[in-house]
Amino acid sequence: VMEITDGAGIDAAIESTEGDLYCYLHDQSTGFSETRTILKLDANASPVWIRNFTVGSNIFSGSAELPPALVELGDGILVKYNEESSDFSPQLMRLRKSDGGVDWVKRYQMPGPYNGSQVFSLYSLLSDGTYAYMLGFSQDKNRLLKIAADGSVVVSKESAGYSSTGTTQYYRWMDFSPSGNLLVGVYAPNIGDTYNGLIELDKNFTPLRQQFLRMPRGGSNPALIPYSDSVTYGLGSLYSFGNDYATTAYFQKYNFNANFAQCGRDMPVVITPYSQSVTLKTVSPNSLTLPQSQNHNASTVPYHLAYSSYHCGNNSACSQLQLQGPITICDTVAVYSFRPVRNAGCEAAVLWRMDTVAGQVRVVIQTDTLLQLKFKSSGTLHIGAKIFANCGWLEDSILVQVSVANTKLNLGADTTLCSGNTIRLNAGSGFGSYLWQDGSTDSVYTVTKPGWYHVQVSTCAQVYKDSVLVTAAPPIPFDIGPDRTKCNSDTLRLSAPSGFLNYSWSNNYNISSTTTQNVVVNPLVDTAYYVKAEKTPGCFAYDTVRVKVNTSPPINLGSDQSFCFGDSAIFNAGSGFQSYAWSSGATSQQLIVKAKGTYSVIGTTAEGCKSYDTVRVVEVYTLPAVNLDKSPALCIGSSKLLSAGSYASYQWSTGATTSTISISDIGDYKVIVTDANGCVGSDSTSITTLNPLPAGFLPSDTAICSYGTMELKPISPFNRYLWSSGAITPGLTISQPGLYWLEVEDRNTCKGKDSVLVVLKECMKGFYIPTAFTPNGDRKNDELKPLLFGKVKTYRFTIYNRWGQVIFQTTDQFKGWDGRVAGTPQRSDTFVWTCTYQFEGESEKTAKGTVTVIR
Known part of the structure; x- marks a missing residue:
């Protein structure tokens, strides 16, 4: 025996060909994301592996889950479950036996949402080792699937479930016959009748044989027991229409080589192919901690299930039923017999019924032919019998009057009666007649005052008498104290004397209990409380206490406040008090506060009643700090x-x-x-x-050569500069004519703007070079360089000695020769030069000549 905790239970289990057990577990959760848990045990019930699989929400989870199923298919285990979705279609998951890994998961589309027809219910999942066979119901259709080991559908067929023409057939269960065919149990609630049936199909769902049986009530076969090639037994329950909680178990025998006589019916069985949609899904297994197994001692308890009635078969020949027996009983010793009389050949079982009360009769013998009873008390009762014959009920009953002598007439001992109470005298039931002293004839008599009371009874010609004396009971001492006074919502404890059986307080207004000796009361208005205490059975004592309620006016200091620095709040406790006590120590009716904090007050009236309230100054806000620009x-x-x-x-x-x-x-x-x-x-x-704003700080208008440059500067310094070119330097070097402006900001941050017009002027243009120079260091005529007037685009100046060697060369038009070669001054001599240059807009030119160094 395996014990599994944490609310789990085994919903399905199979034994594999290897002798291992595979168990399908359910949990307690319902309406949430569900897991499917599979546990593998070896032949000794030792856990091998346990896996759970998250498969999505399932409204039929926990103990109310749609019936799961496990079968062995090939070398794997096939698990069926229903995932909550738009139509609750069934899904099959194939697991590896070795480790519980998932080979594949497939969903078999079978529409049946709540707001459509009927949600698909998988009634059977079978396997012959090579193929799995699935039976279910979806959208008024019975669905039959033959599924290969890879989950593919080999054969898919359906038949009409519901039909308005009187041939409704719901397929409810499936099993293998001894010959290997499929047996399907059928529930057929047709118009005016209810039938059960059995259909034999081959493994491609072709109908072979069928048989239908009329039933007295609705019901279906949730289990089939194949016995032979032609005989199958069905187990199920019949519903009691009008009472959803009453059912009757039944046992049926189907025989394709016989018939049900009047209870049978021929029905067409039409099964046609259809196309089944299958989609592949993914599920990841999760490993769990293996549960612990332990040995338990299991025992069986004998149980007897009484045979109730014979329903229908091919031997029923019942047509009449009459119940015979006595209708008047005057004895508690004798045994009385009642017999059902049936026509010859009727074998239907008799169902007895009696509308007795507990203890009225004792059954001595009850069989199909005899009911023997002993009667224990007087009264009237019906005894009935019925049999089920030819698919209908036969009934009969008799009315029996029981009047048995009861020699134990006893009204009890003499007693006392408390004022305002009553006593009930009971002569007992079972007598034929009753006569009390005042002429009343009931079996009971209610005493309301002291006196002598007697009764005479008779039964079966015998008379019995008894009497009782009832006297007045003495007064009972009882005091719950003087009247009381309280303030506001204060509570008071009221105590009744002890030594009583029970207590009953009223009125039921702001009282802790109405049945205890001591109570706590909290009336808000003047109230009287009453108590009744039972000293002895039926005798009561009473008292009253009045509670006067003094009230003090409520104090309302208002809601919590906050104010600005320098302001204050005034809290007023209100009038109607003799004294005031503030938490600050003040004793006046009003309190002025200027600081943050909690303030409470107690007001006391002349009667000593107090009222309270508390208020807070939540915050004293700082004043806004404004800081304007003070620059004047x-x-x-x-x-x-x-x-x-x-x-x-x-x-x-x-x-x-x-x-x-x-x-x-x-x-x-x-x-x-x-x-x-x-x-x-x-x-x-x-x-x-x-x-004032800066103005007139640029020089007057001027002119510039086409090949020259010029620096523009203001005549005085400023803090910031912005030229028309975007430059922010004090000066601007220009090489083109145009209008130039400058915006400046002085030390007062005042801004001004001025401009200067630069025009183009005619200047010297061409190439010039001296014929001699004197590099003697006197800073006069110390270098030799050409003068180029115009915008030079390219330039190369070269000097040679008399042997044609290059002693100086440059491409910088502003760099000249100082008369040295490698730092050595040259002696007075004549040297050859060449100069290649190009002005902008002109072609390239080359000039040649000589120059004399004079020392």
């Missing part, structure tokens, strides 16, 4: 933006109500701000000076 100067023609910060509202001396204002003139400016808490702050500033 403005540039002429410019403006300044004054910002008061971020607050709820603004009021400027100019009348503006925005957070900022723009000013451009001399004057005084002030702003008052209010923040989100209603606190006020202010600031002011003044403009006293208007500074």
